[in-house]
Amino acid sequence: MAKVLMKGNEAIAESAIRHGCLHYFGYPITPQTEIAEYMAKRMPKVGGVCLQAESEVAAINMVLGAASAGARAMTSSSSPGISLKCEGISYIIGSDLPCLIVNIQRGSPGLGSIQPSQQDYYQATKALGHGDSQVPVLAPSSVQELADFTGLAFDIGDKYRTPVMLLADGALGQMMEPVELAPEGQAVLPEKPWAANGHEFKRKRNIINSLYIQPDELEKTVLERYKRYEQIEANEIRYExxxxxxxxxxxxxxxxxxxxxxxxxxxxxxxxxxxxxxxxxxxxxxxxxxxxxxxxxxxxxxxxxxxxxxxxxxxxxxxxxxxxxxxxxxxxxxxxxxxxxxxxxxxxxxxx
Amino acid sequence: MKTMRFNWQPSKKLLIITGHFGSGKTNIAVNLAKRFAKSGGKITLIDFDTVNPYFRAADNRISLERAGIKTIIPEYANTNIDMPTLPPEIYSVFKDENPGALAIFDVGGDDLGATPLGMFSPQIIESGYEMLYVVSMYRPLTSSAEDAAMLLSDIESASRLRVTAIVNNSNIGEATEPDTLIRSSEYIKQICSITSLPLAFSATMLESGNFDGIGSLLQMTDETRYLWKEPGVTGE
Known part of the structure; x- marks a missing residue:
């Protein structure tokens, strides 16, 4: 695949499609709107779904739904929009579902500004959702890395059954650089035997859930999840x-x-x-x-x-x-x- | 290496630059403005982009004004207002009867960015205009001649104006090689054939390369302001 020239936001969107993501749910916000615009143009051509939800809250819950059924799914937003998604992200963590969440950060707090920022570091790394939880966070520094880490994020998500955040900023989202993309139509997605996609009376029912009536059962799920976090810490650290x-x-x-x-x-x-x-x-x-x-x-x-x-x-x-x-x-x-x-x-x- | 000739000249007092977002419209607009100003033109550059939040012509205001170019820039460009509004000063260019006056419109990307042209289309048509459509073969959504021609017709519908010529700005940013531009020759021929439009000129940021038979060539400087680059320093 030869190099092309792309805006950071476009590279995320095209790379996601090439890594087998056919389900995008979003809501526009500067400086990441090109992700949604690009998805709106491309998804119909590849048989995928780009849905502009009625709100960020709706979009993240659509991701929860699609991921429950085993689809490779994603959403994207910028700082204030990510805050709105946090409840849903905690539900996704509690349901052990893989997905990609992109944050193209802008000036904050509040509605803030539309210029680049890295003010969501605490939110992303310490408490992206309520409850005992962690989310792997990848921080790209070029358009090429935006494309590469989009694929990596999906793979990490599937491997450990966790949402993964791609944390970038408005400058990366808006800038243009040469990029080499993954080949088209060659994504290999892992089996998801846990997915709630119809048992057809051939297997036990799969249940996706984050509500537990008995606290000791909930504790067990958290402890099991933290074992996976240890694996992520052992295997997935990256630096330069x-x-x-x-x-x-x-x-x-x-x-x-x-x-x-x-x-x-x-x-x-x-x-x-x-x-x-x-x-x-x-x-x-x-x-x-x-x-x-x-x-x-x-x-x-x-x-x-x-x-x-x-x-x-x-x-x-x-x-x-x-x-x-x-x-x-x-x-x-x-x-x-x-x-x-x-x-x-x-x-x-x-x-x- | 022989220097290529740039002999394209605007023939109307309004020059409108449209195209896919990221096709290089702003860099072409700024370079054209500076070139025509140098040869004595009375140039106005209008940042007509209402869709792009940053990396826009307004970033070049100081260097443009230093070059004697008048700028008309949305009041809220590069602030926190998501939608830069267009200033009423735009109407002044339609009334400008000075000989040598040229107003260059740096329009926002795609049909979305071209939409605000529609409200000015009666005045633009009355004043007389040329509208260039900038394309790059290395932008994925316009990498086929058919897709590029489709977007051109979307831009025409949105702007209620007609494109008069094509500009070939096929480049891969810093990865551009000597034959990057020439490899797009067939692609450009196809677009011209589908749309029945002439090629105005090609553009490049390379100082030298394989430009044989490329025709009129605009050799440009990079006017995009990326803060992290410092000339003469390794690292970036």
Whole structure:
């Protein structure tokens, strides 16, 4: 497959279709509306369903329904819309259903702004739904990764029977880059023997449910689910090291911000500052061990995000507070330039 | 490498640039505006995009004004208003009788983006216009000549105007290779044949490449503002 030029949002949609997702339920919100628009154009041509629901709440419950019947299903939204979906996401977790939820983050809180942000880090990694729960969170940093991780998210979801979040931002959703897509019509979907898709009197009835009359039964399901979370932590951690081998100051950054940081690292190196970048790709499970491995060598860590420092505690816990962790970020839809990040590196001593 | 000639000239005082979203309309509009301004034209660039939240002509306001180009930009562009409204100042370009005056409309993508042209269509027709349709073979939804021609006719219906010529902007962004453009020759021929429209010119951001027989070629600079790139720095 040759490279094509796509907007981030389009790449998610086309990649989802090529990975066998024929059920999309959404509700428009800037800056992710192109996902729904693209689905509306393409789904009828591939025999799939693109349904604009009456609300975000309805859309996530349609995903619950389609996933219950064994379909590869997804929804997408942006920050305020994701908040509306959270109840449904908890039901999906409680029902052990796989699906993809895309969040193209925008400035918050409230209705906020339509510009890029990473202010939903806490929500995505700590409590995307109520109750004891975790959701694997993938943070792409290019249009190519948006396409690749869309497929990966579906596979992780099916393997562990869990919803998976693709956490990106408005800049990634709106920008255009070359991308190589998975081939068309070659998706291999796993068997789903648990699906409620008609027993035809040939097997036991499958029941999809998140309500338990007896608390001890509910406890059992939660404990069983946490065993799966341990498996996810053991198998699915992803990250990138960029010029960290000899780095004195290590930037920790994900998504679009990691690209600003890569440029800033290049600028710092030109000035003789030994800077490097550690990029978590899975935000849950967090690459704790991989970050800890850098703690003895580095003099300082600098977290850079488009929020008020939501990842700082994860970094401190990962490195067992062995070294100072400082923070630089912009919020509300504002983005720092590589020069701004360089200034932050220098004002933290630059560890020259 | 020989320099290719760009000899296409607008013949009316309104130049409307339409196409699929992501086909490169804004970059072409900004490059044309700067080129025509350099050769003495009295250029106005109208950010006519009411669908795209960011990465738009309004981002280039300062560099355009520095080049002596008047800009008409929606009041709320690049703010938090989802739907940039079109300013009444647009009507001024229909009344502009100065010789050498050229107003370039950078229209939003697809038929959706072209819809607001409809309300101005009587004035546009009366003033006299050319409407270019920008296509790229490497955009998946217009990668076949049939799909590209279908979208062209959707844009015509939405705008209540007729496309007068095709612009070939077949590129793959940073992955564009020397023969990327020439590989689209057959595709462009088919679109011209289906629509009975001429090719105005082709466009590229490469300084050199295989451009043999490509005809009039607009060699452009990249006017998209991606904040994370810093010239001369490795990493991005």
């Amino acid at each position: 090291n960029y010029m960290t081998e000899d780095a004195d100051i290590i930037l920790v950054s994900y998504g679009i911000t990691s690209r600003i940081c890569k440029t800033a690292v290049g600028m710092a190196r030109q000035k003789g500052i030994k800077a490097g970048l550690f990029r978590p790709i899975t935000l849950w499970p967090y690459p704790k061990k991989q970050l800890l491995a850098l703690a003895d060598q580095a003099k300082k860590f600098l977290v850079v995000e488009l929020n008020m420092g939501q990842m700082v505690d994860d970094v401190k816990v990962s490195i067992e507070s062995k070294k100072p962790v400082c923070f630089f970020g912009r919020t509300g839809g504002m983005m720092p330039s590589p020069g701004d990040v360089l200034k932050a590196i220098e004002s933290e001593g630059g560890a020259r």
